[in-house]
Amino acid sequence: MIRVALALAQREFIRFLRQPQRVVGTVAQPVLFWLFLGTGFSSSFRAPGMEQVSYLEYFYPGVMLMMMLFASIFSSITIIEDRDAGFLQSVLVAPVSRMAIVLGKVLGGTAIALVQTVIFTIAAPFLGLSLGAGALAMLLGAYVLTSMGFAAMGFFFAWPMRSSSGFHAIMMVFLMPLWMLSGALFPIERVPGWLHLLMNINPVAHALVLLRTPLYMSVSEAFQNQRYLLALAVTAVWTIACLLGSMARVETRDKGGAPASA
Amino acid sequence: MIEISHLTHTYPGNRKSPPRTAIDDLSLSIPAGEFCILSGPNGSGKSTLFRILCGMALPSSGTIRIGGHDLFAEPAAARARMSVVFQSPAIDRHLSVAENLRLQATLYGLSGADYKARLGEAVEWTDLRDRLADKVDTLSGGLARQVELAKCLLTRPEIILLDEPTTGLDPNSRRNFIEALQRIQRQRKMTVLMTSHIFSEAEDADRVAIMKGGRLLACDSPQALRARLGHEMVVLQSRRAESLLPRIEADLGIAVRRYGDELRLEETVNGDSLPILERLLGLYRGDIDSIAIKQPALEDVFVHMTGKTAQDIEREQLEIEAP
The missing domain is CATH 3.40.50.300 (P-loop containing nucleotide triphosphate hydrolases)
Structure with missing residues (x-):
């Protein structure tokens, strides 16, 4: 099963590299967002409890999250493309487990997101953030877990879709708001009560904690921090739930109804 | 298997x-x-x-x-x-x-x-x-x-x-x-x-x-499928196929099938096809655009059984594929 999943993931990655416009789009858009918004708000924004942090720095883990979200969106759209192009049916009729099909897409999306976020991590020293080996390991773990969660969630939504326009609607009304309400753009502390509630129940907000914490805490501090541990647990549960949901979707086959004469 | x-x-x-x-x-x-x-x-x-x-x-x-x-x-x-x-x-x-x-x-x-x-x-x-x-x-x-x-x-x-x-x-x-x-x-x-x-x-x-x-x-x-239609059949094309069909059935006492402008006399006895063709030409020359004796092909068996010609299927296929 792992061999099949890795082969399908490798295919995703090769396809990504062979579409230069996709590479440019998924890398350039978040970076432009970060540079323009980060620079624009830097003079007027101070996060509570993080007064010394510029908006460019505050927004930095949010952009990482955005990169993972975009990578998952593009990866999920390929499910619809594969169905349209006919490729998916050849995988579905092969004697492979459905779990391998889901893992192949999810690992492919994760690999694409990893390349982008790892490259983006290079920007950390320019923000005055010094990352040790422990912080980098924590960040890498967070990248993998969060990317898998996003990719599995994208898979879950994209699987039953028959057109990419339908998926774009899901993206705009569900996936993007999840990111916007994660604390990536503004902190959770001073928002109205209803928004506070929404942001607290948003699993993506916990993923952001996983990305922000290694920038400011050592490994031992992080693993003694209850908020970090809660974020780790929530993100893991969310990722596993999305994987299981996606597998259930793939298992579903059209079933004939009761005979008309019955 | x-x-x-x-x-x-x-x-x-x-x-x-x-x-x-x-x-x-x-x-x-x-x-x-x-x-x-x-x-x-x-x-x-x-x-x-x-x-x-x-x-x-x-x-x-x-x-x-x-x-x-x-x-x-x-x-x-x-x-x-x-x-x-x-x-x-x-x-x-x-x-x-x-x-x-x-x-x-x-x-x-x-x-x-x-x-x-x-x-x-x-x-x-x-x-x-x-x-x-x-x-x-x-x-x-x-x-x-x-x-x-x-x-x-x-x-x-x-x-x-x-x-x-x-x-x-x-x-x-x-x-x-x-x-x-x-x-x-x-x-x-x-x-x-x-x-x-x-x-x-x-x-x-x-x-x-x-x-x-x-x-x-x-x-x-x-x-075996072709044999179901016999060895020969008479096929004619006519723009007045619909009105011609009952007349042929009444005059010749042979079952006729119509597919658009085409009439087929499929249940002809072997060797009868030529006299039937000559009779059809004698009776309805002005109504017939073309006429032929042919040996049934698989397509004819398909048309006989399903009532659809290859052209019908192609047309339907195009309609399905059209946006």
Whole structure:
């Protein structure tokens, strides 16, 4: 099963590299967002409890999250493309487990997101953030877990879709708001009560904690921090739930109804 | 090798449309090594049957055994014995031919020396030897179809299912594809079930199954099917076919079938065709645009059984494909 999943993931990655416009789009858009918004708000924004942090720095883990979200969106759209192009049916009729099909897409999306976020991590020293080996390991773990969660969630939504326009609607009304309400753009502390509630129940907000914490805490501090541990647990549960949901979707086959004469 | 028994598939209804039975108590047995063509007009249930055979849909009732394995109870074992060529290309156009074949090999658990040996075999049957490094995007439609065939052969299947594999190919590519398929099928003694509307493809099949309304109307050798219409028939074209039909039936006492502007006198006794033709010309010369005596072809059997001509099917196909 792992061999099949890795082969399908490798295919995703090769396809990504062979579409230069996709590479440019998924890398350039978040970076432009970060540079323009980060620079624009830097003079007027101070996060509570993080007064010394510029908006460019505050927004930095949010952009990482955005990169993972975009990578998952593009990866999920390929499910619809594969169905349209006919490729998916050849995988579905092969004697492979459905779990391998889901893992192949999810690992492919994760690999694409990893390349982008790892490259983006290079920007950390320019923000005055010094990352040790422990912080980098924590960040890498967070990248993998969060990317898998996003990719599995994208898979879950994209699987039953028959057109990419339908998926774009899901993206705009569900996936993007999840990111916007994660604390990536503004902190959770001073928002109205209803928004506070929404942001607290948003699993993506916990993923952001996983990305922000290694920038400011050592490994031992992080693993003694209850908020970090809660974020780790929530993100893991969310990722596993999305994987299981996606597998259930793939298992579903059209079933004939009761005979008309019955 | 393929045992379909009392298969029924009903599409569940909804508020807008009632339940629709696409396959109605269909039983069909295809022995090992047989080349069987499945034909039928649009809506006859062919596509639904194909989806069920591929394991992509579950029927309302009935069983299918593939090489002795219950397709629904042991799907992996059944799928491992067969390969499928779909109507729409199931290859990744961003990958090279070799990359597509390697991915297929991985899906079927092949690797190392075994994969290399099978790759050599699969390529030998096709014209892909010098094109392995090329991206599928750069291949002609005919060669892309051969990649599908090579993908199939890579797994050394006992059974190949093909869903109108030559749709969209030019006549030359179509002929090459079918010839390659038949050559491989004979040498490897594979069981082939192929859906097709193209009657020239069916002429070389061991048996032709004709479906309509979810039921199997006939399944026999092309010769036996043709014999059902006798050895000759009179076919005439007339712009006044509708009004001419009852007159001919009354004057000649022979059953006449009409397909648009075409009238067919199919139940003629051997040797009677020429006198009938002469009588028709004598009686209705002014109403007849053209007239001929012909030996029934498979297409005529299909028209006789389903009431649809090849042109009807092509027209319906275009209507379905139109945006």
